[in-house]
Amino acid sequence: MSIAVIGAGNWGRNLVRTLAELGALSHVVEAxxxxxxxLAAKYPGVIFLDSHEPLLDEPAVTAVAIATPVPTHHALARAFLEADRDVFVEKPITLTTHEAEDLTALAEQRGRILMAGHLLLYQPAVAKVAALIADGAIGRPFTYHLERLKLGRARSVEDVLWSFGVHDIAVLLHLVGETPAQVVRTGHSGLNAGIDDDAYLHLTFPSGVQAHLHNSWLWPIDRRGLTVIGSDGMIVYDEKAQTLTLHRKRIHPATLESADAGEEIVFQGAPQPLELEMRHFLDCIATRQSPLSDGRSAVEVIRVLERAAVGRSQP
Ligand SMILES: NC(=O)c1ccc[n+]([C@@H]2O[C@H](COP(=O)([O-])OP(=O)(O)OC[C@H]3O[C@@H](n4cnc5c(N)ncnc54)[C@H](O)[C@@H]3O)[C@@H](O)[C@H]2O)c1
Incomplete structure (x- = not known):
């Protein structure tokens, strides 16, 4: 397979490394x-270019992985879909729902694979959380709590919800399987007017399930994870430690008495899902199956981010 990575910056170089290890990298376009x-010194067999345009006429390159700054995603992805290439686009896939819908429709029209870089969907622990919930391990889920906090990379176009929260929203929509009825957001922009460094998102789903996200790139401690509170138990996924703990703890609704039958680590996962994500892209290219993070699911994620933007804090 002959894949080009477009944009080999802080994150794109991870795509370069992973696709090279999988023997699928042929070109890198980097401004x-x-x-x-x-990078050329590290990957002698790979062709390096300063513009993507020659690739549009290079039939050997059948797919691209785009990791350029977000404002460039739509135009680049559109150009390669129009040239009948399969396309992976880093998160967030676009800056508007309209653009994400446009790419999704184009990919479907042309029979091309369109995959968004919702990395955490490829984390085996997230699949295990979904399986535990489906198996009734915690009864009926009441609330989801997601955190992604660290002293991270502050951005000047997309705020912390678009940069960090996009991962959590993708996981949440996947686990709940519903479109939120209500999206309420608060946030704070201390560094750059109008760009929240720290944001809280509260979502209510039609079934009554609620979710609460906290994202910050201006935080002293690196904390990432998910807690699900259910009628009969609780799940805690610590993304840093890669542990998934089932807490057999509940409060009886009639007596309001609490019951604590202990806790158990039920899964210890691999810390880096990037290889699984790239393998999934390669599999989808080979089999023509729709990716887990396909265009339609990416549209839903961007729609939530866009709805959340309405409530953004003003400087
Ligand atoms: N999946 C993840 O966990 C994760 C983590 C970090 C970043 N990202 C995403 O990766 C993307 C890139 O982020 P980053 O932190 O690497 O940014 P970056 O600024 O470090 O890198 C972007 C690179 O793209 C290059 N570039 C810009 N326009 C180009 C063009 N038209 N053609 C070729 N190269 C071009 C720049 O020179 C730069 O090297 C963003 O969408 C970001 O959200 C994903």
């Missing part, structure tokens, strides 16, 4: 000469 030179 910065310095970054091209640095």
């Amino acid at each position: 910065s000469a310095e970054r091209r030179a640095d």
Whole structure:
């Protein structure tokens, strides 16, 4: 398989490394000469370019993985879909629902694979959370609590919800399987007017399930994870420790008495799902199956982010 990575910056270089390890990397397009030179020394068999345009006429390249800054995603992905290539786009797939819908419709029209970089959907622990809930391990889920906090990379176009929260929203929509009826957001922009560094999102789903997200790139401690509270138990996924703990704890609704039957680590996962994500992209290219994080699911994620933006804090 012959895949080109477009944009080999802080994150794109991870795609370069992973696709090279999988033997699927043929080209890298990177605007910065310095970054091209640095990577060219590490990947001698790969062709490095400063523009994506020659690739549109290069039939050997059948798929691309785009990891450029978000404002460029739509135009680049559109160009490659129109040229009948399969396309992986880093998160967030676009900056508007309209653009995400446009790419999804184009991919479907042309029979191309369109996959969004919702990395955490490829984390085996997330699949295990879904299986535990489906098996009734915690009874009826009441609330989901998601955190993604660290002293991270502050961005100047997308805020922390679009940069970090996009991962949590993708996981949440996957686990709940519903479209939220209500989206309420609060946030704070201390560094850059109008760009929240710290944001809380509260979602209510039609079934009554609620979810609460907290995202910050201006936080002293690196904390990432998910807690699900159910009628008969609770799940805690610590993304850093990669432990998934089932707490057999509940409060009886009639007596309001609590019951604690202990806790058990039920899964210890692999810390880096990027290889699984890229393998999934390669499988989808080979089998023509729709990715787990396909265009339609990405549209739903962007729709939630867009709805949340209405309530953004003003500087
Ligand atoms: N999946 C994840 O966990 C994860 C983590 C971090 C970033 N990301 C995503 O990856 C994308 C890139 O983020 P980043 O932090 O690597 O940004 P970055 O600024 O470090 O890298 C972007 C690179 O793209 C290059 N570039 C810009 N326009 C280009 C073009 N038209 N053609 C070729 N190269 C071009 C730049 O020179 C730069 O090297 C974003 O969508 C971001 O949200 C994903």
